[in-house]
Ligand SMILES: Nc1ncnc2c1ncn2[C@@H]1O[C@H](COP(=O)(O)OP(=O)(O)OP(=O)(O)O)[C@@H](O)[C@H]1O
């Protein structure tokens with residue numbers, strides 16, 4: 001087990017975002033986290049990364065997973081609009097977790113950074129200033145940086161937000177390949193439920209007090225689960241009360 | 250006509266001999282050495298501080314440094330022995346306050362710096378010691394002793410070496426602290442290293458430019474360079490150069506014009522900022538048309 005969450009409660013001050021959340025991620029899994037806006041997906045991802053402390057319960061890393069083997073694409077970054085940095089500098093900074101006590105990047109680090117830039121089609125804007133790129137271009141740069149950092153586990157918070165159709169398709173393809181061919185465990189937040197269902201092995205659906213966690217096939221079997229998305233606005237109760245699927249509500 | 254020309258020539262000649270003389274005056278040499286080293290450290294650190302929105306920290310630290318110097322003078326202890334630890338502690342404190350988010354960072358800095366300044370002024374006025382308030386507040390190129398010079402050489406070499414060693418990590422942490430943390434970087438440790446180096450730079454630089462204006466050495470070169478440069482590396486290199494040129498010109502002209510060095514240095518920095526802004530503006534216009 002790579003990551004195990006037990007009865008996790010996430011909260012901002014007095015406002016509880018999610019409660020009694022239990023699930024686990026194994027090596028090679030492709031977990032998609034879905035749920036409406038404000039359901040706590042980003043908060044959960046931050047907790048998984050150790051950027052946010054859990055209010056109750058525990059999150060543990062297994063199988064010798066170390067923090068510096070994780071790649072991360074944030075949803076919104078604290079990066080300021082006027083930060084002077086070239087695309088190259090940003091992508092290369094993804095290798096920071098490989099530096100250890102070395103002060104400078106090795107030629108291997110540079111090579112990996114270059115490969116990832118080629119993968120995301122941003123080699124031609126290598127020397128451009130990050131702040132002068134379009135939103136989609138910036139997203140690709142941050143993705144390349146995330147890929148540079150990834151050794152075992154990749155966490156993506158809405159990776160295709162702001163990408164055009166072609167880039168979206170390419171992006172999903174890259175993530176899929178990383179997962180199936182390179183054996184990298186992926187945890188991805190997305191609003192694209194169809195796609196999540198197509199590529200993922202597991203689904204975590206956050207919905208107010210109800211939570212679905214299970215394999216993709218179970219999610220598909222459970223009709224009401226799928227209706228989550230359509231009915232979310234109307235009902236406070238999801239499928240989980242009705243039993244029959246692997247929901248822990 | 251001829252006479253005027255001759256007079257002009259004499260004036261020019263006089264300036265040249267004066268400038269040559271400057272490099273023979275021991276206190277000027279000391280001031281220039283310390284000035285160059287301090288402004289190098291300050292502008293290196295300034296880039297990170299400005300980009301992290303920590304510009305105010307330099308200001309706060311310098312005021313606390315003033316309080317500590319006054320305290321040291323009152324008790325007749327070597328000033329730096331008191332000031333350096335006190336200012337480093339304050340830097341850590343400000344960092345913590347900023348991270349916990351309980352108190353707004355800038356408000357906390359303003360509060361601490363005003364209080365420290367007030368305490369310093371009180372101590373100076375109550376204690377019978379013959380402290381020159383002016384030299385603490387505005388610095389003095391005459392105040393640099395040999396001991397100050399050796400200390401500042403050691404400290405700035407340390408700052409520069411540490412900066413080089415941590416350069417890449419510093420960039421990652423400044424650019425996106427959450428990412429750095431999430432992928433296993435000890436962001437808190439690097440922030441502390443940065444705060445510590447800033448504290449040391451502020452204290453040593455205070456002797457030269459005074460506590461009221463030392464923060465300008467930190468923020469001006471970075472802001473100036475950011476008008477033109479678009480990569481982190483270029484900003485770093487450019488601000489080191491800008492910082493050094495401005496302080497050398499500032500010290501020499503303050504000597505020639507017989508005005509306080511700190512004021513000269515700040516105004517020259519401001520001039521550099523305006524020049525860079527204009528160049529940046531022209532460059533942008535030109536690249537748009539091209
Ligand atoms: N920094 C914060 N301080 C206080 N409350 C917050 C903070 N960030 C998020 N919240 C609250 O926590 C809840 C979950 O937010 P979160 O960002 O995790 O949602 P999300 O599922 O990622 O939504 P989206 O789909 O819009 O990205 C929201 O109700 C939000 O108001």
Ligand SMILES: [Mg+2]
Nearest residue numbers: 041042043075
């Ligand atoms: Mg989110």
